[in-house]
Amino acid sequence: MSTELWVKNGYVLTEEGFRYKNIRIIDGKIDTLYECEPEPMTENNANFIDASGCLVVPGFIDAHVHFNDPGRTDWEGIETGSLAAAIGGTTTIFDMPLNCSPSVTTVKNLQHKREYLTSKSYIDYALWGGMTGKSVSNQEELAQMSKGIIAWKAFMCESGIDDFPFVSPNQMKMAMKTAAEQNKILALHAEWEKEIHNLTTFYKKQTSLDEHRAFLASRPISAEEKAVSYALEAAQKYGTSVHFVHISSPRVVKLIQEAKESGINATVETCPHYLLFDEDDFLKSGAILKCAPPLRPREEVEGLWDCMSNGWIDTIGSDHSPCLYSMKNTDSIWEAWGGIQGVQFTWLALLDEAMKRKIPLKDILPLGTANVADRFGISAKKGRIQSGVDGDLVLISLDETTIVDQQCIAFRNRYSPYENRKFMLKVKKTILRGKVIYDDYSGITQEKDGQYILPGEVAYGSVPNESK
Structure with a gap:
């Protein structure tokens, strides 16, 4: 039996910008968009949602989360992680291959994770595959894995996870060649x-220097620049599609932009914490804001916003990397877990900040919707409000506020650097394939209908700016 849902009276994000439209969703897919003037709704409109006063935008796609399932569910787990994501308007996530246990570096581990996650997620999801210093030479294994993953992820430095060793400079060449031959994106830390x-060895010995300042000094921007430069040269040589995650400095963004202009297939992600917080916030708050790369000086933050305005940043990912609070509350900053709990607040925080800066929301929203879908080859299903695409929508009110307190935090471990912040907007509803999965009055749905995105349904490697 066919199901139908109408979302009426909303100010809808389209390719032409925001327009008043009614949206008809049939069997989970957007059927038609109709031009409209806002009209009163009645109690008889059982299959209608009144979006009056709301922006209606595509469900957000977060290509960078660590939900730690299976094996470290006490850190998060896909159940609480996807719930928090849904509350924040995210309808699709790509789960990273490390921080779960075991890491997704073999066909066996990939299959185990896929089976384990079945019926546990509130939202749709895809899985990354890990290419490591140990697995990069096993071409047969990598070829089999490639059939079940959205893309590859590798580290150019220690990952902090024992079964996910970094890829050395010489091994990076092999990783680039393999990804290119498979027509897969290779994402790099x-x-x-x-x-x-x-x-790090040097600064740990500097007992006269504040530990927090020592940590910042141990991971300078120059380490990002050198790694990115090396990777871009390899990508050019082998024709690899590369995606640089959590870039923290405009200097590095500009480096990647120059490579794009020279014809290298590269994209860049940054994260909300690099756009909102700076190193002074880290020095004040400590381990709750520890991440790698670390937070940068305020001028770097402002420079990233300039890069956003220039269109040089392609995607936004939360890099949600949760842990037990005890792993943050350590005696030494060196021992504290490095990661930010933020997937619930990514787009509340970014849109709030964009409005403060008077940046049009239509220019920011594609970084978490259409651009991600284009880059990772899922634009036939996700990322836009248009006919034939999944009915994934978020209704956002700009007339209400969201105050982040511990009670509203939906992570398994209820803390976040966004606590005590006030955002001048509110997610009213999150809709996944034509079904309301979150409502700000009734809360989250009881059904966990998140579906696994099959790699066979996607086409890889397009650059967002080239798809427009």
Whole structure:
């Protein structure tokens, strides 16, 4: 039996910008968009949602989360992680291959994770595959894995996870060649291991220097620049599609932009914490804001916003990397877990900040919707409000506020650097494939209908700016 839902009276994000439209969703897919003037709704409109006063935008796609399932569910788990994401308007996530246990570096581990996650997620999801210093030479294994993953992820420095060793500079060439032959994107945590190792060793001995400042000094922007430069040269040589995650400095963004202009297939992600917080916030708050790369000086934050305005940043990912609070509350900053709990607040925080800066929301929203879908080959299903695409929508009110307190935090471990912040907007509803999964009055649905996105349904490697 066919199901039908109308979302009426909303100010809808289209390719032409925001327009008043009614949206008809049939069997989970957007059927038609109709031009409209806002009209009164009645109690008889059982299959209608009144979006009056709301922006209606595509469900957000977060290509960078660590939900730690299976194996470290006490840190998060896909149940609480996807719930928090849904509350924040995210309808699709790509789960990273590390921080779960075991890491997704073999066909066996990939299959186990896929089976384990079945019927546990509130939202749709895809899985990354891990290419490591140990697995990069096993071509047969990598070829089999490639059939079940959205893309590859590798580290150019120590990952902090024992079964996810970094890829050395020589091994990186093999990783690039393999990804290119498979027509897969290779995403990189790009910090130069030798520089970080030497500086960390040095600064740990500087007992006269504040530990927090020592940590910042141990991971300089130059380590990002060197790693990115090396990776871009390899990508050019092998024709690899590369995606640089959590870039923290405009200097590095500009480096990647120059490579794009030279014809290298590269994209860049940054994260909300690099756009909102700076190193002074880290020095004040400590481990709750520890991440790698670390937070940068305020001028770097402002420079990233300039890069956003220039269109040089392609995607936004939360890099949600949760842990037990005890892993943050350590005696030494060196021992504290590095990661930000933020997937619930990514777009509340970014849109709030964009409005303060008077940046049109239509220019920011594609970084978490259409651009991600284009880059990772899922634009036939996700990322836009248009006919034939999944009916994934978020209704956002700009007339209401969201105050982040511990009670509203939906992570398994209820803390976040966004606590005590006030955002001048509110997610009213999150809709996944034509079904309301979150409502700000009734809360989250009881059904966990998140579906696994099959790699066979996607086409890889397009650059967002080229798809417009």
